[in-house]
Amino acid sequence: MKIGLYFGSFNPIHVGHLIIANHIVEYSNLDKIWFVVTPHNPFKEKKTLLNNYDRLEMVHLATHDYEKLEPCDIEFNLPQPNYTVDTLIYLQEKYPANTFSLIMGEDNLKSFHKWKNHEVILENYFVYVYPRISENKIETRFDGHKKIIHIDAPIMQLSSSFIRKSIAAGKNIEPMLPAHVWKYMDEMNFYR
Template sequence: MKHVGLLFGSFNPVHIGHLALANYILEYEKPEEIWFVVTPLNPFKTSRDLLDEKVRLDILTRAIQLEPRFKASDFEFALPRPSYTIDTLDQLSSQHPDHHFSVIMGADNLLAIDKWKEAQRLLESHPLLVYPRPGFDLDQAQKHANIQIIQAPVFDLSSTMIREALQAGKNIRYLLPHGVYDYIRDNKLYPSV
């Protein structure tokens, strides 16, 4: 069975923290591939500043093109909205019975896992690879055999900060994967860029 790590996100936009984390997991943990699953609508987030999902997928595809073990996935585009991780996992497992899926999540998400749809079933059926996030104490997190805390580098970087910097006209070329800043600027995806 192929072991695939699933990194869910809005990727609005994808930034170097996403890629560095995925790179670390490929080299130091069990997954053989990382699938970046673009979430059209997260049940816990507002869609106010959200770029169209196809644009986010296009940016992500450009950002990961040099790493064959990375895959940009539009799998959730065809599922009901908002997207729930357990529903996506059920569908993926059904369509890929030869794959073993782990969910990659930040400490912030683990600490709020009890708010997720069918959280207990998610914990029982799929390993969670949990990376540290600044300001979130994993000592307070639920313990479970399927929860693995990984010692990935900590990046205090978010897509919100990236959007705010772009909208303020900042040149943050090196906080984004190669070519992404130019693509965003050339296509005027965020005002003021």
């Protein structure tokens, strides 16, 4: 099975994440997309994160009705901080019958050369890149690389940080979240 790995803190997961993941799985050769909930991204401050299991629960709630989209907590039990290359190697060893690919936003591709062992990733895995910033293509040192596949997915200007700030400001952002996620966040009083 061909699995696309969509890494993120998903703090919280929102409709933009689902639209991108669904588009990629429907318009590529991938069979499924796993939302890999990251406990600690080395490039993000940990203090802004909800606890791991609340974020995982929201991903469960968001993907429940989508057969090709699944939550993944594989990084919860790996050494911290998590590095994508280590997770990819671990997954390949744990699930040798599957083929894994990485999914990332175009903005992340710009700094991909700073990732731990990015050469190993490009040697062994395909990277599916979706547009992120604007309609203007971002130039990177990886343009034309045979392992990088640009997906013509919708450009989503929605971000988890915007949602967190909006909730803190008392704004109604319910339409930006899957219904079950909104209900859970509202009951738990998150981000207020």
